[in-house]
Amino acid sequence: MSSTTELRRTPLYDRHAAAGAKLVPFAGWEMPVQYGGIREEHIAVRTGVGIFDVSHMGQVLTRGPGALDFLQRTLSNDVRRLPEGGAQYSVLCREDGGVLDDLFTYRLAECEYLTVTNASNHESDLAWLQSHAGEFDVDVLDRAGDFAMLAVQGPNARALVQRLTDGSLPSRFHVCLRAVAGVPMLVCGTGYTGEDGVELMLDPEHAPTVWDAIVQAGATPVGLGARDTLRMEVCFHLYGNDLSEDRGPIEAGLGWCCKEDTGFIGSEAVAAARASGTSEKLVPFVIEGQGIARQGNPVLAGGEVTSGTFSPCLERGIGMAYVSSARAEPGTHLEIDVRGRTRRAVIERKPLYRKEA
Numbered sequence: 001m002s003s004t005t006e007l008r009r010t011p012l013y014d015r016h017a018a019a020g021a022k023l024v025p026f027a028g029w030e031m032p033v034q035y036g037g038i039r040e041e042h043i044a045v046r047t048g049v050g051i052f053d054v055s056h057m058g059q060v061l062t063r064g065p066g067a068l069d070f071l072q073r074t075l076s077n078d079v080r081r082l083p084e085g086g087a088q089y090s091v092l093c094r095e096d097g098g099v100l101d102d103l104f105t106y107r108l109a110e111c112e113y114l115t116v117t118n119a120s121n122h123e124s125d126l127a128w129l130q131s132h133a134g135e136f137d138v139d140v141l142d143r144a145g146d147f148a149m150l151a152v153q154g155p156n157a158r159a160l161v162q163r164l165t166d167g168s169l170p171s172r173f174h175v176c177l178r179a180v181a182g183v184p185m186l187v188c189g190t191g192y193t194g195e196d197g198v199e200l201m202l203d204p205e206h207a208p209t210v211w212d213a214i215v216q217a218g219a220t221p222v223g224l225g226a227r228d229t230l231r232m233e234v235c236f237h238l239y240g241n242d243l244s245e246d247r248g249p250i251e252a253g254l255g256w257c258c259k260e261d262t263g264f265i266g267s268e269a270v271a272a273a274r275a276s277g278t279s280e281k282l283v284p285f286v287i288e289g290q291g292i293a294r295q296g297n298p299v300l301a302g303g304e305v306t307s308g309t310f311s312p313c314l315e316r317g318i319g320m321a322y323v324s325s326a327r328a329e330p331g332t333h334l335e336i337d338v339r340g341r342t343r344r345a346v347i348e349r350k351p352l353y354r355k356e357a
Contacts, residue, residue: 005028007025007028007029007030008028008029008030008056009029009030010029010031010053010055010056010148010204010207011055011148011204011205011207011208012053012055012148012207012208012211013030014208015053015208015211015212015221016032016035016053016221019032019035019221020035021033021034021035021221021223022034022035022223024224026056026119026224027056027118027119027120028056028119028120029056029119031053031056031223031224032053032221032223032224033223033224033225034223034224034225034226035221035222035223038223038225038226038229038312039226039312040220041220041221041222041223041225041226042222042226042229042230042312042313043312043313044154044220044222045153045154045193045195045220045222045226045230046154046155046195046230046312046313047154047155048154048155048156048218048220049152049153049154049155049156049157049160049197049218049219049220050152050153050154050157050193050219050220050221050222050226051150051151051152051153051211051214051215051219051220051221051222052150052151052152052153052222052223052224052227053148053149053150053207053211054149054150054151054199054227055147055148055149055150055204055207056119057116057117057118057119057122057144057149058116058117058118058119058121058122058123058125058126058142058144059114059115059116059117059142059143059144059146059147059201060114060115060117060122060125060126060129060140060141060142060143060144061112061113061114061115061139061140061141061143062112062113062114062115062129062138062139062140062141063111063112063113063138063139063141064111064136064137064138064139065111065137065138066136066137066138067111067112067113067136067138068080068111069136070132070133070136070138070140071105071113071115072262072263072264073132073136073262073263073264073265074092074128074129074132074264074265075090075091075092075103075105075115075264076090076091076092076093076249076257076258076259076264076266076267076270077089077090077257077258077259077262078259078262079105079113079262080262082105082107082113083107084107084108084109084110085107085108085170085174085175085176086106086107086173086174086175087104087105087106087107087173087174087175087188087189087190088104088105088107088173089102089103089104089257090102090103090105090257090258091103091243091249091254091257091258092125092128092129093248093249093264093265093266093267093269093270094245094265094266095265095266095269096266096269097248097249097250097266097269097270097272097273098244098245098246098247098248098266099239099243099244099245099247099248099249099252099254100121100124100125100128100245101117101118101121101124101125101239101243102118102237102239102243102254103115103116103117103118103125104116104188104190106175106186106188107175108175108186114143114186114201115129116149117144118239118240120239120240121239122144126140126142132265145204146203146204147201147202147203147204148201148202148203148204148206148207149199149200149201149202150199150200150202150207150210150211150214151191151192151193151197151198151199151200152197152198152199152200152214152219153191153192153193153195153196153197153222153230154193154195154196154197154219155195155196156218157195157196157197157198157219158196158197158198160214160217160218160219161180161187161197161198161200161214163217164180164181164213164214164217165178165179165180165187166178166179166180169187169189169198170187170188170189170198171189172189172190172196173189173190174188174189175187175188175189180200180202180210180213180214181209181210181213181214182209183202183203183206183209183210184202185200185201185202185203185206185210186200186201186202187199187200188200188201192227192230192231192236193227193230193231193234194230194231194233194234194236194351194353195230228307228309229309229310229311229312232307232308232309232311232318232319232320232352233311233313233314233318233351233352233353234350234351234352234353235284235320235350235351235352237252237254237282238307241295241306241307241320242282242306242307242320247322248266248269248270248273248278249270250270250273250274250278251273251278251279251280251281251282251322252282253281253282253350255270255274258270258274260274277325278325279324279325280303280322280323280324280325280328281322281323281325281328282306282320282321282322283320283321283322283323283328283347284318284319284320284347284348284349284350284351284352285318285319285320285321285334285336285345285346285347285348286314286316286317286318286345286346286348286352287316287317287318287319287336287343287344287345288343288344288345288346289343289344290317290343291317291338291341291343292308292309292310292317292338293305293308293317293319293321293336293338293343293345294308294319294338295307295308297336297337297338297339298336298337299321299323299334299335299336299337300334300335300336300337300342301324301327301335302323302324302327303321303322303323303324303327303334304321304322305319305320305321305336306319306320306321306322307319307320308320311352311353313353314352314353317343317345318352319345321334321336323347328347329347330347330348330349331346331347332346332347333345333346333347334346334347
């Protein structure tokens, strides 16, 4: 990013600064990467409740009589199966199957859907969707400026939010209108940590009030650093690392959210990849011994690390990498070049972190 580019700030910037957060550039925004420390924040989410400012995410509203048909054409999942008040994960593909973004879509009413985009892709996603809307009776509207977004995650998250809410919380993969701390908003049963919890979408003006109420109720503020380590432990994809236009959803392990019989853009390429297989697959790995692999580190004998970190819960290096499909089975050993030193790793099954029964 150019040094002359002005970073955007969320409505909670003052709260982050007052809390002593380390603020860094991220997707054009000035965002908190950590407050007290990544490990402490990570453990707080795994054992209690954390709150994240994710107001940098984007929102696109699709409404009108043709909304269902339009989204069925543009999103990879079967939108017909999405009930009112439901949430669904999908990918946005090019004709050749390359992934433009991964998204969550919420059905707010019979002909009204809200899709959450990744911050770095919001403008391009919006343009892509609008460019394909002409043949449908539908409005595709930018709503990114209308929402702040908070994620409250952890085993105690729902109980904490419930105490501040005027009604029951939505179940997993559902959404409803509720007032939290007296503020009306969308409450969504989704998250990016592998823990239970909710995501809140509300008027930016009221975000500080709600943030304060949730923190005062016992939630730990958590930055993007722990958000990254949490998602890697449960093998959730990050666009720009594990997903890109140069990769398709089948090799990324996202065939489960692709329903080719809907005829979505890219469905023929995805169906061909599913039928014939792909030359590479995305696999999760654990480092044996010391060392932490990072994005871009080569896998010897073919492949590349897409995400890597130190796992606070597993207390070792973990990550994901694209490797030859012939070498993608769990239990396979890999050698990774980490800044000139060879580190041994083993492919594991997803997720890398599992809660004790």
